[in-house]
Amino acid sequence: MKNANIQRMTDQRRVILDEIRDTKSHPTADDLYRVVRKRLPKISLGTVYRNLDILTNAGLINKLDFGSGQSRYDANLSEHYHLRCVECNRVVDVMDMPPIHYDRTVLSQTAFEIIGHNLEFVGICPDCRQKLSDTSDTSE
Amino acid sequence: MKNANIQRMTDQRRVILDEIRDTKSHPTADDLYRVVRKRLPKISLGTVYRNLDILTNAGLINKLDFGSGQSRYDANLSEHYHLRCVECNRVVDVMDMPPIHYDRTVLSQTAFEIIGHNLEFVGICPDCRQKLSDTSDTSE
DNA sequence: TTATTTATTTATAATGATTACGATTTAGAA
């Protein structure tokens, strides 16, 4: 099931993959829809969603689920973590983190078979920090 | 805004808080709706959502956002992580993890103001592992 | 204790993200 190969490489699929690989912004399906439509004006939003799902299952991209509505997609397959702004939901990469080592015996208390982990940092990005300090000066 | 105190303690609010505190299962809003309705049959789903939001902002419970649709809620305020089954979405606690220490200099590459982090382990729970091995024996 | 004020509740409608559907098109094998 997982890591199944792509069956057909359509223009739509190629362009979607192309555009995800071309950005570091961890776009949502809707972000990609807007970008891809510049090259394929007739593409439908459903096609974007379906292909993101197929590409994810094929292991060519990763789906990121944080809080706040939309899923995001990432073509960076190397081991890394993410840092999200709680104000504007911007997501940036955190590279070169020392691998967190969780003691397998600690986790075996659960009897789960461990597949992996997701680590997300949350914070406030420089832009939002600026905006917040601006408004707190003048009003309130 | 955050950590504001609760203004009025209604029956609905009290029962919802009561039920979250009474379980370790990290219930969704809908899970709680079903449980709370046994005690307050006329409660509306919107009330459950609104109160979960209020209790979260008041710091009395935590909202957990993993992938897969619904948010979950947790009255366990102590520092701990979660382990989620990718098959059935069950979530269990992982207590007593050594705190992960991320180098502030590493994160300062981003110029974000760091607030905190979320760590989620993913795996397959014993029940689902059983089911999966059962089906792969007979069919496919 | 009663009146008053305003947060809260209920029922329902609306929204936003995602998925499903059916008719049509097309990639890629034969």
Next chain:
DNA sequence: TTCTAAATCGTAATCATTATAAATAAATAA
């Protein structure tokens, strides 16, 4: 070139969550 399953498009449906407006009730003061 033909053929067929897979994919697309446009749209409708679904699911989780949020908003709305009239009715109710918690907490405060008279």
